[in-house]
Amino acid sequence: MIKVSGLIKIYKLTKRQMRQRKEKENVKTAVGGIDFEVKPGEIFGLLGPNGAGKTTTLRCVSTLLSPTEGTIQVCGFDTVEQGVEVRRRIAFLTNELKLDGHFTPRYTIRYFGSLYGMSTSEIEIRAEALFKTFGIEGFQDTKIDDLSTGMKQKLSIAVSLIHDPEVVIFDEPTNGLDIVTARTVTDYLLSLKAQGKTIIISTHIMSVAEKLCDRFAVILNGEIAAQGTLEEVLEEVGESDLEDAFFRLYQRQNPEAKEVVRA
Ligand SMILES: Nc1ncnc2c1ncn2[C@@H]1O[C@H](COP(=O)(O)OP(=O)(O)OP(=O)(O)O)[C@@H](O)[C@H]1O
Numbered sequence: 001m002i003k004v005s006g007l008i009k010i011y012k013l014t015k016r017q018m019r020q021r022k023e024k025e026n027v028k029t030a031v032g033g034i035d036f037e038v039k040p041g042e043i044f045g046l047l048g049p050n051g052a053g054k055t056t057t058l059r060c061v062s063t064l065l066s067p068t069e070g071t072i073q074v075c076g077f078d079t080v081e082q083g084v085e086v087r088r089r090i091a092f093l094t095n096e097l098k099l100d101g102h103f104t105p106r107y108t109i110r111y112f113g114s115l116y117g118m119s120t121s122e123i124e125i126r127a128e129a130l131f132k133t134f135g136i137e138g139f140q141d142t143k144i145d146d147l148s149t150g151m152k153q154k155l156s157i158a159v160s161l162i163h164d165p166e167v168v169i170f171d172e173p174t175n176g177l178d179i180v181t182a183r184t185v186t187d188y189l190l191s192l193k194a195q196g197k198t199i200i201i202s203t204h205i206m207s208v209a210e211k212l213c214d215r216f217a218v219i220l221n222g223e224i225a226a227q228g229t230l231e232e233v234l235e236e237v238g239e240s241d242l243e244d245a246f247f248r249l250y251q252r253q254n255p256e257a258k259e260v261v262r263a
Pocket residue numbers: 011012013017028029030048049050051052053054055056057204
C-alpha cells in the first residue's frame with residue numbers, strides 16, 4: 001500500500017540553474033500538493049509530459065528525496081521517519097541510476113542480493129528465475145557495457161526485484177525499449193500485479209496508461225489534473241479517447257496552448 005498525502009516538493013535552484021532555465025525565482029515547485037493511494041494487486045500510473053513532476057514524486061515515494069510538505073506511507077511506514085523499513089520493501093527503477101558497466105549481470109545481481117541480506121542460495125534461486133524471465137541467462141557473464149539497451153534495462157529490472165519486494169516503483173519502465181522488450185516488461189508487471197504487489201509507474205505513453213494501469217493520475221505542472229480508472233478519467237473530462245482527454249486537461253491548465261487540442 002502506498003499513501004501519498006499533500007505531497008509538495010520544492011527544489012532550490014542554483015544561480016546557474018536559474019540562468020539556464022531563465023527562472024526569476026530561486027525555487028521551483030516540482031510537485032504542488034498531490035494525493036493518491038495505490039493498493040496491493042494494483043498498477044497505478046502517473047501519466048504526464050516532461051517536467052510534470054512524475055520522477056520527483058517517485059523519488060519521494062522511494063525515499064530518495066524528502067517531501068518539502070506532506071507525507072508518504074509505504075506499507076504503513078513513513079518514508080521520512082522509517083526510510084530503512086520502506087527501502088527494504090521496495091524495488092526502485094529509474095533511468096538515472098545506472099548499473100556499473102564493468103561488471104557482469106551475475107556479479108551485479110549477487111552483489112545487490114547480498115546488500116539485502118539474502119543468503120547465497122536464495123540469491124541463486126531468485127536470480128535464475130529472474131534471468132530466465134527476462135532472457136538474460138545467456139548473458140550472465142557478459143560485461144554490462146557490452147549488453148544492448150534493452151538487455152541493460154531488463155537487467156536493471158531484474159536487479160531491482162532480487163529481494164522480491166512488496167512494492168514496485170518504476171520510473172518510465174518501457175522508455176527507449178523496442179516493442180518486444182517493452183512487452184516483456186509490461187507482461188512481467190502484470191504478473192507482479194497478479195502476485196498482489198503494489199505497483200506504481202510513471203509514463204508519458206498513453207497506451208501504457210490505458211492498457212497496463214488499473215488507475216492512473218494525469219499529472220500536469222506538478223498537480224493532478226484527473227485521476228481514476230480510464231473510464232472515470234474519460235467521463236470526468238468528457239472525452240471518449242485518452243489522448244483527447246489528456247489534451248483537454250492540458251488546455252485547461254495552459255489556455256494559451258489551444259492549437260494543440262484537437263477539435
Ligand atoms: N534537482 C532538481 N533541481 C531543480 N529542479 C528540478 C530538479 N529535478 C527536477 N527539477 C524540475 O522539477 C520539475 C519536475 O521534474 P521531474 O523530473 O519530476 O518531471 P518528470 O515528469 O519526471 O519529467 P521527465 O519525464 O522529463 O523526467 C521540472 O521542471 C524539472 O526541471
